[in-house]
Amino acid sequence: MTESVETAALTPAADNPISGSSGQTGTVVRSSAFKRILKNPLGLIALVILLGVVLLAAFANVLAPFDQNFANISKTLAAPDSVNILGTDSSGRDVWSRLLFGAQLTLLSALLCAAVAIVIGLPAGLVAGYYAGKFEAVANWVVGILMSLPGLIVLMTIRSAFGPSVWIAMIAFGVLISPSYFRLVRSAVQSVRNELYVDAARVSGLSDLRIITRHIFSVVRAPIIIQTAAITGVAIAIQSALEFLGLGDPAKATWGVMLSEGFKNVYLTPSLLFWPAFAMALTIGALVLLGNAVRDALEDGEKIKHRRKKTPAAQDAAAASAAKAARTTVAAVEAGTEHHLVKVTNLGVGYPQADGSIKKVVDDVSFHVDRGEILGIVGESGSGKSQTAFSILGLLPDTARIVAGAIQFDGNYTVAPGEDKVNQGRLSKLRGKRISYIPQEPMSNLDPAFTIGYQLVTPMVRVLGISKAEATTRALKLLTDVGIVNPGRTFKAYPHEVSGGMAQRVLIAGAISCEPDLIIADEPTTALDVTVQADVLDLIRDLQRRLGVGVILVTHNFGVVADLCDRVVVMQNGRLVEEGPVREILREPKERYTQTLLASMLEGKEPMSMLVPAGSPATASSIAKENAL
Amino acid sequence: MTETVALDAAESSPARDGLLRVENLVVDYAGKGFRARKFRALTDINIHIGQGETLGLVGESGSGKTTLGRAVLGLAPVSGGKITFEGQDISHATRKQRRVLSRDMQVVFQDPYTSLNPALEIGEILAEPLGVQGMEATAAKMRVKELLDQVGLPSDAIHRLPREFSGGQRQRVAIARALALSPKLIVCDEPVSALDLSTQARVLDLFLQIQKDTGVSYLFVSHDLDVVRHISHRVAVMYRGEIVEQGPAEVVTRNPEHPYTQRLLLASPVPDPDRQEQRRADRHRLLEEQRQQAEQAGVPA
Numbered sequence: 001m002t003e004s005v006e007t008a009a010l011t012p013a014a015d016n017p018i019s020g021s022s023g024q025t026g027t028v029v030r031s032s033a034f035k036r037i038l039k040n041p042l043g044l045i046a047l048v049i050l051l052g053v054v055l056l057a058a059f060a061n062v063l064a065p066f067d068q069n070f071a072n073i074s075k076t077l078a079a080p081d082s083v084n085i086l087g088t089d090s091s092g093r094d095v096w097s098r099l100l101f102g103a104q105l106t107l108l109s110a111l112l113c114a115a116v117a118i119v120i121g122l123p124a125g126l127v128a129g130y131y132a133g134k135f136e137a138v139a140n141w142v143v144g145i146l147m148s149l150p151g152l153i154v155l156m157t158i159r160s161a162f163g164p165s166v167w168i169a170m171i172a173f174g175v176l177i178s179p180s181y182f183r184l185v186r187s188a189v190q191s192v193r194n195e196l197y198v199d200a201a202r203v204s205g206l207s208d209l210r211i212i213t214r215h216i217f218s219v220v221r222a223p224i225i226i227q228t229a230a231i232t233g234v235a236i237a238i239q240s241a242l243e244f245l246g247l248g249d250p251a252k253a254t255w256g257v258m259l260s261e262g263f264k265n266v267y268l269t270p271s272l273l274f275w276p277a278f279a280m281a282l283t284i285g286a287l288v289l290l291g292n293a294v295r296d297a298l299e300d301g302e303k304i305k306h307r308r309k310k311t312p313a314a315q316d317a318a319a320a321s322a323a324k325a326a327r328t329t330v331a332a333v334e335a336g337t338e339h340h341l342v343k344v345t346n347l348g349v350g351y352p353q354a355d356g357s358i359k360k361v362v363d364d365v366s367f368h369v370d371r372g373e374i375l376g377i378v379g380e381s382g383s384g385k386s387q388t389a390f391s392i393l394g395l396l397p398d399t400a401r402i403v404a405g406a407i408q409f410d411g412n413y414t415v416a417p418g419e420d421k422v423n424q425g426r427l428s429k430l431r432g433k434r435i436s437y438i439p440q441e442p443m444s445n446l447d448p449a450f451t452i453g454y455q456l457v458t459p460m461v462r463v464l465g466i467s468k469a470e471a472t473t474r475a476l477k478l479l480t481d482v483g484i485v486n487p488g489r490t491f492k493a494y495p496h497e498v499s500g501g502m503a504q505r506v507l508i509a510g511a512i513s514c515e516p517d518l519i520i521a522d523e524p525t526t527a528l529d530v531t532v533q534a535d536v537l538d539l540i541r542d543l544q545r546r547l548g549v550g551v552i553l554v555t556h557n558f559g560v561v562a563d564l565c566d567r568v569v570v571m572q573n574g575r576l577v578e579e580g581p582v583r584e585i586l587r588e589p590k591e592r593y594t595q596t597l598l599a600s601m602l603e604g605k606e607p608m609s610m611l612v613p614a615g616s617p618a619t620a621s622s623i624a625k626e627n628a629l
Numbered sequence: 630m631t632e633t634v635a636l637d638a639a640e641s642s643p644a645r646d647g648l649l650r651v652e653n654l655v656v657d658y659a660g661k662g663f664r665a666r667k668f669r670a671l672t673d674i675n676i677h678i679g680q681g682e683t684l685g686l687v688g689e690s691g692s693g694k695t696t697l698g699r700a701v702l703g704l705a706p707v708s709g710g711k712i713t714f715e716g717q718d719i720s721h722a723t724r725k726q727r728r729v730l731s732r733d734m735q736v737v738f739q740d741p742y743t744s745l746n747p748a749l750e751i752g753e754i755l756a757e758p759l760g761v762q763g764m765e766a767t768a769a770k771m772r773v774k775e776l777l778d779q780v781g782l783p784s785d786a787i788h789r790l791p792r793e794f795s796g797g798q799r800q801r802v803a804i805a806r807a808l809a810l811s812p813k814l815i816v817c818d819e820p821v822s823a824l825d826l827s828t829q830a831r832v833l834d835l836f837l838q839i840q841k842d843t844g845v846s847y848l849f850v851s852h853d854l855d856v857v858r859h860i861s862h863r864v865a866v867m868y869r870g871e872i873v874e875q876g877p878a879e880v881v882t883r884n885p886e887h888p889y890t891q892r893l894l895l896a897s898p899v900p901d902p903d904r905q906e907q908r909r910a911d912r913h914r915l916l917e918e919q920r921q922q923a924e925q926a927g928v929p930a
Contacts (some may be wrong), residue, residue, distance in 0.1 A: 196744035200806065203702050203736045204758035205728030214757075218748045380825035381796070500690075529689035530852065534896035534912060556826060559898030562905040582902050600830035602855035603899050607878060608837060611830035611859075 033222075036297035043293025049286040053279075057103035064097035068253040077269045089258075089272055090265050098253040099275055105254045107283075109170040110235035114228050116174025121181025122224065126212055128182070129189025136186070143179040151176050155242060164249040166239060173238055177231060184227055188220045222298045229291035233284040240280060255280050338411035341518055341550040342392060343368040345417075348404035349387050349396065358403060362387050363574045365405075371517065374544060374551040376565035376582070378558065380597075384574035385554045389520050391415070392552070393437055394427035409435065410517065433463050436511040438521040438540075442503035442528075446495035452506050453491035456513060463514045478509040483539055501532035505539065512543055519544075522554045537563050558601060562586060570594050648715060648846055649678040649701065649814055655709035656693075656700050670696045672870045674710070678814065681840065683847040685861030685878060687854055687893070693870040694850045698816045701848060702736055703727050714814070732762060735807035739819035741799030745791040751777075751802055752787035758809045776805040780835060797828035804835065808843075816848045821856060833860060854897055858882035866890045888919050 037043040056063065065083070072092040080087045086095040128136040151173070158172045192198060192215070201211050236255070242248060243256025250257060255276040262272030337343050349362035362384040369375045379385040390396050392407055394414065402422065407415040414427050431437075439445040446455060453475060460471040472491075479487035482505040495503060504524065511519055524540065525533035541564055544551050553564060561568055561582060568585040570577040570593065578591045589595050600611060656671040671693045678684045688694045699705035701712060707720045714734065722730060735758075738744040745754055752773055759769040777784055780801040791799055800820060807815050817836070821829040837860065839845060851857050857864055858878055865875040866887065874887040885891050895912035899905050 195746075196738040196740060197746040199702075199704055200736060200738065200744055200803075201757065202704065202727075203731060203734070204806075205724075205731035205761045206757070207724065207728075210761075215746055218746075380827065530854070531689065531892055531896040534898070534909075537898070538909075557898070558826075558900035559905065562900045562902045563898045563909065586900055586902065597826055598900065600826045601900050602830075602833075602853075602859045605859060607859050607861075610834050610837065612827075612834055 033294070033297045037290075037293045040293045040296060042289050043297070046286040046289035046293060049282055050290060053103060053283050053286075054107065056100055057107050060097075060100035060104050064094075064100045066094040066097040068098050068101035069093065069251070070097075077265060077272075080271075086275055087269070087271060089261055089269075095258075095272065095275055098258055099255075099279060102253045102255045102258055102276065103279065105166060105252055106236055106239065106256070106280075109166045109239060109254075110232045112167065113170040113174040113177070113235040113239075114231045116171050117178040117181050117231060118224065118228065120175060120178035122185055122220070124178075125182040125185025126189055126216065126220070129186040130193055130208070130212055130216065132190075132193075139182065139186075143182055146176060146179050149176065151238070152241075155238075156247060159242070159247050164247060166243075166249055166252065166254060169242060170235060170239060173235060177234070180231065181224070181227060184223050185220045188223055189216055192216060192219050222294070226291045226295050229287045229294070233287040236280060236284055240276075333408045333411055333413060337368075337408070339370070340368040340408070341371050341373075341410060342552070343408045344388070344392065344405070345407075346405035347388065347391060347407060347415075348402065349384070349391055350401050350403040351399055352401065358401065360403060361574050362391070365569075365571070365574075365576045367569050367576065367579060369518070369550045369552055371550050372544075372548045373567065374553055374565045376561040376568045377552060377554045377571060378556065378561055378568060378597075379571035380556060382573070383571040385571050386522055387574075388571070389522055389552060389554045391422060393435060393520055394422040394424060394431060395437075396422060432459060433514050434516050435518045435520065436514065436516040438504075438507055438511050438519060438524045440523040440526055442500055442507050443495065445507060446503055448495050450494075451491070452493055452495060452498070456491075456506070456510055459510065460513050474513065475509070478513055479506070481512075481543070482506070482509045483535070484509075499532075501528055501536065504528060504532075504536055508536070508539060508543070512547060512549075515547070516549060518550045518552070520552045520554070523556070524553070525560060526555070526557070533560075540564060558586065558598065559603070570597070648680050648682075649676075649848070650713045651676045651697075651701065651710070652713075653710035654697070654700060654707065654712065656696055656705050657708040658706070670705070670870055671700065674872055676865055676872065676875070678846050678848060680813065680846055681844040682863070683840065683849055683861045685857035685864040686848065686850045686867060687852065687857045687864060688867030689852060689893075691869075692867040694852075694867045695818055697867070698736075698818050698848055698850050702734065702816055703730075728761065731758065731812075732810045733813045735810065735812040735815045737800070737803050737807050737815060737817045737820045739822055741796050741803055741823060742791075744803050745799055747791055750788050750790055751782075751794075754791075754802065755787075755806055755809055758806065762810060772809065776808055779808065779839070780805045795828075797824055797832060800824060800828075800832055801835070804832075804839070808839065808845075811843065812845060814846045814848065816850070818850045819852065820849075822851065822853070829856075836860060854882055854893055866893070888922075891915055892919070 037047070070093060072088065074092065075084070075088055076090055076092040078084055078088040078092070084094045084096065086099065088094055089098070124139055128139045154176060155169055155172060159169060162168045198211060198215055201215055206214070239254070240256030240259055243254060244260045244263070246260055248254060248257045248260065258276035259273065259280075262269075262274075262276060266273050333343075345366050347362055347365045348360055350358035350360040353359050365384070365388055367375065377385045377388060387396070387400075391400075391402065392409075392414070401420050402415050403420070405415075406413055406417045406419075409430060412426075414430070415422055427435075446452065453472070456475040456478065457468060457471040460466060460474060461468055464471070466474070476487045476491060479490055484490050484502065484505055490498060490502065490506065498506070504527075508524075521540065525536050528536060537560065540551070540553075543549075544564075551564075553560070555561060565582045567580065568582050569579045570585065570589075570591070572593050577593050578585060578589060585594060586598065589598060602611070605611065651674055654671055654674040655669070657667040657669050659667060674697060676684060676686075676697075686694045686697060696705050700707055703719070703722055710720070711718060712720045714730065719726065719730060749757075752770075755773045755776055756766075756769045759772055764772070773787060774784055777786055782798060782801050782805070786794070786798075786802070791802065794802065800823075804820075820836075821832050824832060833856070836847065836849075840847065847860070849857065849860055861878045863876060864878045864881040865872050866881060866885070866889065867873070868887075868889045874881055874885060874890050881890065882894065885894055892912075892915065895908055895915055899908055
């Protein structure tokens with residue numbers, strides 16, 4: 001269900017000669033991820049800060065007025081002046097100079113840490129994710145051990161064994177933190193390992209190395225960049241923490257050593273503590289922000305801002321007041337149409353676009369369904385057939401707008417003329433009770449965490465207000481009604497324990513459980529095998545006759561239409577092409593589009609003959625349409 | 630020509646079944662967990678495909694038809710039996726042998742949305758198999774243009790990404806990739822199942838046209854008997870990991886012998902209410918007959 005909604009909503013090309021051709025024919029503009037980072041104010045600030053810090057560190061030798069360890073004993077703990085612009089520390093060393101040299105060492109060692117972690121984690125993750133098997137099992141053990149080690153204690157041990165070198169500490173920390181890369185890479189690789197394009201590359205004879213570098217590495221590149229930004233920040237923090245504890249190398253200036261030094265004199269000169277802490281906070285903060293900006297830039301292309309209607313103010317106000325009026329007192333439906341179970345009048349459904357326009361996916365569609373009648377809505381993907389069905393159910397996504405028309409159910413408006421959204425208050429009283437729904441994918445519409453029985457009983461208890469015991473008896477009877485041989489067993493089963501055809505029967509049982517007047521079935525047999533489809537169609541026909549309900553059947557299959565429907569609506573690109581009794585539409589279609597569709601059926605065709613006669617006008621236009629997308 | 634091919638293929642002359650031969654093939658998948666029972670996906674499969682011939686493979690989901698295609702391509706483990714391609718045993722071909730084989734054997738998958746790497750441009754996707762075989766960049770570029778032309782895509786598609794195309798067009802790209810090395814056999818795994826009706830018709834036309842022009846053979850896997858009847862010379866019907874019936878397309882898809890194929894044939898609805906009503910009645914009669922036969926045979930239905 002969501003898929004069809006998304007297709008209609010997100011692929012403007014597929015269904016859209018109506019709303020103008022803005023941006024649909026030309027090549028799509030792809031803005032690079034880097035440009036998007038620059039457009040993000042936080043990303044830009046982070047980049048500027050990091051660039052500044054890196055430049056200061058790189059040119060420390062030039063910029064620093066003193067050597068990092070040059071001590072002027074006569075001038076300790078001095079306040080800032082023209083010579084020592086940030087003052088001096090307890091040994092009379094220049095704070096500004098030490099800050100610059102400290103940046104050099106701190107940043108380089110943090111990068112070393114990240115590099116070590118990547119060198120270990122990335123290849124191991126790629127291999128474990130791609131080949132799985134023994135290597136993965138062993139690697140997982142090693143990772144488990146590494147992660148269970150108490151990091152700080154290990155680092156202290158290493159210090160006492162190898163001396164107070166910040167480089168050794170950071171290499172060790174890189175090893176300790178490499179599991180984070182390993183896990184990231186492995187799960188990313190696992191998610192694409194069985195993609196068909198990787199299979200296709202194998203069939204093309206690509207070596208594993210080529211497949212990994214070409215098809216798989218691109219998937220992990222972005223997460224690696226984000227992770228590195230975070231890890232570098234963590235490394236700076238851990239390194240400084242060690243040095244703050246006095247485990248650093250006192251001969252080398254780093255931010256952590258300065259912090260430790262400043263802390264000793266916190267009461268005398270608090271600024272000694274402030275500057276290294278400020279440098280750290282700035283750098284780590286910028287790294288985190290940069291990571292976020294990279295993620296944002298890579299994850300979504302364009303966000304569509306939720307704007308209100310872009311109509312002129314006066315019109316807007318008029319529409320608003322009309323909607324308000326409609327909300328308080330629902331207008332009466334047009335006289336003489338109350339007997340229709342459902343009547344859709346000039347319905348238009350649209351999605352607001354980034355540029356403020358509204359893209360219509362359903363345009364000027366009118367039809368009705370009477371009690372005891374099966375109406376088929378036929379069309380190809382992007383024809384708006386599912387959107388039409390969902391607007392009757394009131395299950396359109398939040399971004400959707402009813403841009404025109406009205407829907408009435410049993411003599412009352414569910415969408416009154418002038419309203420721009422489905423009125424959930426009115427519809428929720430009907431949905432599940434008087435209007436029910438059979439979805440396309442039976443398996444994804446049953447919750448795997450609950451038994452089938454529970455999922456049948458709960459709605460009945462809620463909607464019909466009957467006791468649980470009564471609902472259980474009813475559910476068992478319903479399961480028998482839909483042709484399930486052993487209803488008791490199915491009742492207790494979890495969804496994964498039944499087949500797709502069985503699951504669809506369960507959903508049909510659920511759909512009729514509250515004695516609806518209207519059933520909306522959205523491609524109810526598309527996901528099923530042909531033999532199972534035939535059984536489910538028999539079941540729907542049988543139930544429809546027995547209960548006398550109205551059915552709206554959304555499908556792309558003319559065979560299914562012929563099997564079930566009384567009347568047919570043909571849709572294309574959001575518009576209604578043709579409507580009529582099933583025999584008329586299938587035997588003597590008037591519209592060229594319907595003729596083309598029926599001509600595409602394989603039934604009764606000469607095998608191995610061309611289906612689309614070359615040069616026919618219908619073909620030319622449809623190929624043009626296909627190519628224009 | 631199509632008529633004669635269909636009839637010729639019925640009786641497999643030695644020249645015709647030379648391309649691909651699968652004998653007593655068994656595929657087992659390891660079960661989940663330690664010492665779990667193996668899952669037998671294919672049992673004792675025997676098929677053969679001649680040059681320029683299409684073998685249609687039809688069956689329901691889980692019948693093993695996709696696994697058979699994958700076993701031929703080396704993507705599924707062969708536990709027993711033999712697959713020969715042009716007389717060479719390829720049941721356990723190494724990666725190196727596969728690279729040589731990929732010149733002659735290619736694939737088109739069902740889902741045009743996941744069979745193309747979303748991060749690569751169409752030109753890069755099509756040039757990939759050419760590069761593997763050592764073709765130079767300029768020559769590859771020429772070939773890519775030719776391929777796009779052959780499958781009816783505009784030449785400006787080279788620098789576009791898969792997501793800028795519709796399902797039907799993506800499937801054309803996938804077909805172009807399969808054609809890149811002028812293979813002798815293309816394994817088509819439900820290549821039109823994800824497509825709209827009118828798109829499906831055009832893509833089927835494309836498959837037929839390509840076969841006419843290049844003489845390529847197809848192993849055409851589909852769940853749709855109508856599609857298989859339309860495109861195949863011979864048809865094999867799979868049910869629960871076995872081939873239950875195999876023969877000339879016209880015979881198998883119109884007068885099937887096996888009860889499962891009979892059920893399959895009558896289950897597919899026809900686009901006319903009255904004929905469909907007739908077919909429905911026939912189906913119910915058939916199901917009743919088969920049930921009675923099963924009862925008489927003492928097997929619970």
